[in-house]
Amino acid sequence: MPDYKHFPLADTAEGLTEAEIIDWKVKPGDEVTVNQIVVEVETAKAAVELPIPWAGVVTELLVEPGQTVEVGTPILTVDVDPQGAAAVNGSGSAASAVSAETTETAEAAEADADEMKPLVGYGSKTTVAKRRARKSQATPAAPAPEPVQAVTVVAPRPASEQAAPAGYVPLAKPPVRKLAKELGIDLRTVAGSAEGGVITREDVRRAADGTAETASAAPQPVTAEYDPATRERRVPIRGVRKATANAMVGSAFTAPHVTEFLTIDVTPMMELRQKLKGAPQFSGVKLTPLVIAAKAVCLAARRTPDVNAVWDESSGEIVYKDYVHLGIAAATPRGLVVPKVRDADRKSLAELAGDIGELTAVARDGKTPPEAMLNGTFTITNVGVFGVDTGTPIINPGESAILALGAIRDMPWVVDGELAVRKVMQLSLSFDHRVIDGQQGSQFLADVGELLADPAVAITY
Structure with missing residues (x-):
């Protein structure tokens, strides 16, 4: 089975809370090596190129260029075991392993993000997030499904969100993400009420009660806009x-x-x-x-x-x-x-x-x-x-x-x-x-x- 790791935006200097994605240096399907530069971001201090601490294959870019995300938000997914070496042990069932992996992936996503807290570029931590032990009982062998179909890195998107641009990542702090997980709410379906579209606890609770507005589409990157009628150009204040x-x-x-x-x-x-x-x-x-x-x-x-x-x-x-x-x-x-x-x-x-x-x-x-x-x-x-x-x-x-x-x-x-x-x-x-x-x-x-x-x-x- 593939082994997905989520690469979160790291705090590249004291006190930074967010950064804008400027340019991706990789694309899905690219192989990456340890400490390879994968993305350029602009913080409140300067433009910074971030290296990745793992080797593997890029499976998904979670944030579009031009988007601003908070420190700790996953921005890239990497399969660190693209050959599926750990998929099946001996004559065990691949289908059973897939089922167990699928069940635990949603919980593992947040753990993987927490795993990469220090500044990137110094290799991965020696400790890893703990996961539930997989069931080892033997079952009749069955053909293993395609990896992308069998293992989901994040919860499936609801139908109302299919039109959202690829790579949309909702803005929410860890306690809010935890609450959403406990209530079974997909944050990508919730419209954030705080400044910048950040999702709050109240937004999650309203979503659980069925009284919240849904996010029909991800926020688009804000760019300079010229208005011919007023002959004015507006540029967002950021970075x-x-x-x-x-x-x-x-x-x-x-x-x-x-x-x-x-x-x-x-x-x-x-x-x-x-x-x-x-x-x-x-x-x-x-x-x-x-x-x-x-x-x-x-x-x-x-x-x-x-x-x-x-x-x-x-x-x-x-x-x-x-x-x-x-x-x-x-x-x-x-x-x-x-x-x-x-x-x-x-x-x-x-x-x-x-x-x-x-x-x-x-x-x-x-x-x-x-x-x-x-x-x-x-x-x-x-x-x-x-x-x-x-x-x-x-x-x-x-x-x-x-x-x-x-x-x-x-x-x-x-x-x-x-x-x-x-x-x-x-x-x-x-x-x-x-x-x-x-x-x-x-x-x-x-x-x-x-x-x-x-x-x-x-x-x-």
Whole structure:
């Protein structure tokens, strides 16, 4: 007999509750190997490719591209025993085994989903869900029916649901699924009353009483729609855009922002950059003003550790961090993401150049893993690449300061009492006034500015 396993959507980072299916990498009938990439999903953090922890044959894709499902929802079914090696032992009856398997499959489906709770890609757990022992009494041999007809992975669909698109998976939390199972209700026949069509306990109870509305068809993926009459296009708020909006609103209305500005002559920095570009240690990496600014931030944070601290409301403490996980804001087709350079303060200028180049390239491709965007301590956003002089950036949640780099322009500047054309840049620093006073914020911004205006000052730090 085939041995079906249900591959549930895993929590790919802290706190994620749902993800949108972007693209399937496999189709029914495909053979898969352990840790093979089978699907690309978009979470509130980024696009992520998920590997499967089993080898076998794909039997069914349970979710259509464009659908958003909760963590723990089965999205794929795999037959891990396609040869049916465990179908019949000795001269036992295949029909008897089929009957026992069919009886227990509905209960096993939920157990299989619970079996794959940890992050995918690390192999299956050593423990498996317990099932009732199969009856072993001998019966006359009978031809085994076709596997797809003999074993059902999920309960049969009622006639009213035959028109539903293939792969429809009802949205319901585990306690609701358990209640539906106890009452004998097929969740695919129930219309969810909660936001997003999520099925509640009350919906299940009404279905059991015969007073609930039935779900005649599965919800279709929501896409951008253009209305010629109004000449407007509506795009659903979800994924990275939704997460960014929630984070920025939460930060703006929680941390009291203060923003300061500084205009500096960065001609010496640009001359140093040109000189270092030919050095052997910078071969193969791109030395940008952003990289030099990142080094300046790490050096300046040593003198003003307040900018690398965070306000912990729950514990009533200010947490000072003896490391700099430097966030680099990157614009991507899916929205703004902020991957982190871990322990940036311990890296050389060449190492920072390599790490920042790699992070931004991966981010623009939409492949930044969620864990790469967690636990930052300070962020740099480079608005200058868009030709913008300055801005008032919003602090990332969990941090206390963010530095914006403006465009570098040729401008008139007084040098030793004489007017000259110099490379000029504007900096802006937003900081949380609960953690950082004006003195500390001003000192930090001045230090960064001095390091960029005269990189030789770095030897005094």
